[in-house]
Amino acid sequence: MGVSFLSLGSIIILLVNSQFSFFISHYEREILIFTLFQGFLSALLSVCLAIPISRSIFRNNFPGKNILVRLMNVMFVLPVLIVILTVIKIFGFNGTPNQILDFFGFEKISIYGLQGILIGHILINLPFAVRLILSGWLMIPSEHFRLARQLNFSRKEYFKYLELPMLIKIIPSIFTIIFLFCCLTFSIALILGGGPGSTTLELAIYQSIIFDGNLGVAARLSLYQLIIMILILIISFKISAKPVFENSLILKAENYIAKNRLQQGLDFLSVATLAIFISMPPIIIFCKGIPNIFSVETFVFSALLNSLLVAFLAATVNLCISVVLSFTIVKEESLRKLVLEIGTFSLICISPLVLGTAIFLALFKYIDISENSLVLTGLVNGILTIPFSLTILLPGFVKITKRYGHIMRSLGLSNFKQIFEIYFPLMKFPIRFAFALVFALSIGDLGIIVLFSGSESSTLPMYLYRLMGSYRMDEAYAVALLLLILALSSFWIIEKGFYYATLRKKMLN
Amino acid sequence: MKILFAILLFTFISPLLAEEKTSLIVYTYDSFNTEWGPGPKIEKAFEEGCNCDLKFVSAGDGAALLAKIRLEGEKTKADVVLGLDSNVLEEARKTKLFLPNGLNIELDLPIQWKDDTFLPFDWGFFAFIFDGSKTKKIPQSFKELVDSDIRLVIQDPRSSTPGLGLILWIQKVFGSDSKAVWEKMSDNIVTVTPGWSEAYGLFLEGEADGVLSYTTSPAYHIIAEKDFSKKAAIFKEGHLMQIEVAAITAKTSKRKLAKSFMTFLISDTAQSIIPTTNWMYPAKNPKLALPEAFDIKVAKDKAIYLQPKSVPDLTSKALQVWKLAIRK
Known part of the structure; x- marks a missing residue:
């Protein structure tokens, strides 16, 4: 249960190691406001764009639909730095749009500024949002669509009775997750924002911990951040259900409302835009990585192995904790349940650097951090991804408890037996999906925790950053390509397993 | 799955099996200790003559290196810290975690170097x-x-x-x-x-x-x-100028070994490794002239x-x- 209080706990650890004051300076207030502002706008735009796009994907069958949906996971696991470089490659000074403008004698448009931040954040988050909303669309029972057709619903009625209730249920939490993500990075905002005017809180936290050695400032900033974000979390919890990562997407278009030519065209346009949008970074990485793939030295294999180890450890730790947590949360009463849930979900509200520093401070006296850096990275990654796996597991746990809770109690099954003999077999697929997600996220390393880097062992993302830090840009692209292949294939393998599993189940029914 | 588990187990056990030698722990920044950086070469060359185990521990970039030392404070495991930058020297001194190195080495810097605690190794x-x-x-x-x-x-x-x-x-x-x-x-x-x-x-x-x-x-x-x-x-x-320095920590119990490492760092061997792996000028010109690309034009x-x-x-x-x- 300790996990639920980890975010607050880490701030407290920083507090006791520093002089603390609640006073927030003018400068800090300014960047706090900017952080929230750009996060809000990025999340809003991502969600607004994702609604029509996911709807177009949902109601059309087209070749490559499966591939498109799977590619959407990729942006999420790429190191931020690579995403930034591809954004600049496309929209930057020498990007295609600017070259076209230049060709026709127009002034080139600069990407740097709020527009740059938004493009960067949308590129990362739009696929994620589309994917989640798509599963929302698939949650609408097909009977409803059939009924609506029989009742001859107009387009407006369709939206009002079928789609709107679903959207209201899932949009707030998707918005919140994206908002939190956009507030907790600093490279995208700073680089694509073009200068110090685009400073987010995370940069100030980095500055205070790494440059000034002033933990008090870091604690204060992340405390304010945590309070604001938990408020937002509570609000979104209140108005919506948790988002559902559908474990398998059965990609079949329901016979939807009749479409006219214009709508058909719009659907095509939005799907095509998304397809181009999300395939650009992989294509760029592929083109730049392939020529250098053989110049990568053999050290990369030890990094590769380390990454797999870290990811495996993270996924295992994550599942052990999230299964127990889900089991406990579904049994708890309302207030304690809310505290547990909010506490756990607040793990994605806290600066990774603050959490990393706190863990470092708590542990370095007892264990050799650098000797155990891989294990620690695995553990931290596993813990930080708990909110993601919880969103996958909780709905299933709730369902099972509702259905079998009474029987289990009257049979007097022990907790252990309940978990292993009832929940586990029934939750096999969501659990495997959660495992895959955490595994892939962990291969991409959730932002490197600088203080943990070890003596000789590096993971693939760390290896990539080291290459970039020593002039070796070309090799870095090759490693990025490896990372991409690894993340994609781990998702692919497991999702394919799911696809067949659901297919089998469907056939049996 | 089983193989992965075995590997995992092995990573825990393997340190226990290694033979114990006096080890010297040197904290440095990430890019110093990459496979293509100066770290591995310097480690090999120093270990040939010291009957010891030189261990580089990396900590992000130069700034994160200082942050790590600061967080660890008195409890640090480092014997030597390598790669602090002259522009944060005062910050490093304020931690009171470093002691004078007791070395007296002539250097080839464009300026006179008079510090008794921090020793430049490249710039x-x-x-x-x-x-x-x-x-x-x-x-x-x-x-x-x-x-x-x-x-x-x-x-x-x-x-x-x-x-x-x-x-x-x-x-x-x-x-x-x-x-x-x-x-x-x-x-x-x-x-x-x-x-x-x-x-x-x-x-x-x-x-x-x-x-x-x-x-x-x-x-x-x-x-x-x-x-x-x-x-x-x-x-x-x-x-x-940016001068990169190394210093012996106050808490080290291997002062003698740490001192011999500092001396080695300025030796001809180390100084001819550093320029073409760390891409900085040597603090003491090696006997064998450096490639032309290293001519100082300022x-x-x-x-x-x-x-x-x-x-x-x-x-x-x-x-x-x-x-x-x-x-x-």
């Missing part, structure tokens, strides 16, 4: 790097630079050592005029990055004409890639060095100016 000049094949008229001074329409990418002084170097450099050269210089430079700056890697990456991608780096950067392209196009702009106003009297004591004040002043002048 460089901050400079803007250009691609000579694209930028025909490389600026010869800050004045020319800010008056041109050259596109630059720089690093954020709040999160990067070179970024901090640049604001100190400008503050030192222009004093009270620095605000005007920054205001004029503001429209040259394409963007600001959190670290050196992002900035240099953007420059290599052609997003900017120039990038803040070191005068030694072209040497990498010449020697490792046979690319002669990258040029360091040599400025009339002079260049700020005149001795144009070398700017900041007295460590003056740096904290200058930093807060420069940071204030920078924040106000760059309105982006």
Whole structure:
């Protein structure tokens, strides 16, 4: 249960190691406001764009639909730095749009500024949002669509009775997750924002911990951040259900409302835009990585192995904790349940650097951090991804408890037996999906925790950053390509397993 | 699954099986201890003569290195810290975690080095790097630079050592005029990055004409890639030095071994490894002449060095100016 209080706990650890004051300076207030502002706008735009796009994907069958949906996971696991470089490659000074403008004698448009931040954040988050909303669309029972057709619903009625209730249920939490993500990075905002005017809180936290050695400032900033974000979390919890990562997407278009030519065209346009949008970074990485793939030295294999180890450890730790947590949360009463849930979900509200520093401070006296850096990275990654796996597991746990809770109690099954003999077999697929997600996220390393880097062992993302830090840009692209292949294939393998599993189940029914 | 588990188990057990030798723990920054950096070569060369186990522990970049020491404080496991930058020397001294090294070594720096605790092992000049094949008229001074329409990418002084170097450099050269210089430079700056890697990456991608780096950067392209196009702009106003130093920690129980490592660091062996792996000038010129790419083009009297004591004040002043002048 300790996990639920980890975010607050880490701030407290920083507090006791520093002089603390609640006073927030003018400068800090300014960047706090900017952080929230750009996060809000990025999340809003991502969600607004994702609604029509996911709807177009949902109601059309087209070749490559499966591939498109799977590619959407990729942006999420790429190191931020690579995403930034591809954004600049496309929209930057020498990007295609600017070259076209230049060709026709127009002034080139600069990407740097709020527009740059938004493009960067949308590129990362739009696929994620589309994917989640798509599963929302698939949650609408097909009977409803059939009924609506029989009742001859107009387009407006369709939206009002079928789609709107679903959207209201899932949009707030998707918005919140994206908002939190956009507030907790600093490279995208700073680089694509073009200068110090685009400073987010995370940069100030980095500055205070790494440059000034002033933990008090870091604690204060992340405390304010945590309070604001938990408020937002509570609000979104209140108005919506948790988002559902559908474990398998059965990609079949329901016979939807009749479409006219214009709508058909719009659907095509939005799907095509998304397809181009999300395939650009992989294509760029592929083109730049392939020529250098053989110049990568053999050290990369030890990094590769380390990454797999870290990811495996993270996924295992994550599942052990999230299964127990889900089991406990579904049994708890309302207030304690809310505290547990909010506490756990607040793990994605806290600066990774603050959490990393706190863990470092708590542990370095007892264990050799650098000797155990891989294990620690695995553990931290596993813990930080708990909110993601919880969103996958909780709905299933709730369902099972509702259905079998009474029987289990009257049979007097022990907790252990309940978990292993009832929940586990029934939750096999969501659990495997959660495992895959955490595994892939962990291969991409959730932002490197600088203080943990070890003596000789590096993971693939760390290896990539080291290459970039020593002039070796070309090799870095090759490693990025490896990372991409690894993340994609781990998702692919497991999702394919799911696809067949659901297919089998469907056939049996 | 079972194989993975076995590997996992092995990683836990293997350290226990290793033979115990006296080990010397040296904290350094990440890029020093990469497979292609100086770390492994120096480790091998030193271990040949010491009957010990030299262990490099990396900690992010130069700034994170100091942060790690600061967090660990008295409890640090480091015997030697290698790679602190002269512009944060005062901060490092304030931790009181380092003791005088008791060494008396003649160095070949453009300035007199008088510190008894921190020992330089390499150094460089901050400079803007250009691609000579694209930028025909490389600026010869800050004045020319800010008056041109050259596109630059720089690093954020709040999160990067070179970024901090640049604001100190400008503050030192222009004093009270620095605000005007920054205001004029503001429209040259394409963007600001959190670290050196992002900035240099953007420059290599052609997003900017120039990038803040070191005068030694072209040497990498010449020697490792046979690319002669990258040029360091040599400025009339002079260049700020960055000196990288090593120091023995106060808590070490292996003072003698630590001292012999420090001496080794300045030896001919180590000093001829460092330039072509760390891409900085050697603190003591090795007997065998370095490749031509390492010729120092900044005149001795144009070398700017900041007295460590003056740096904290200058930093807060420069940071204030920078924040106000760059309105982006």
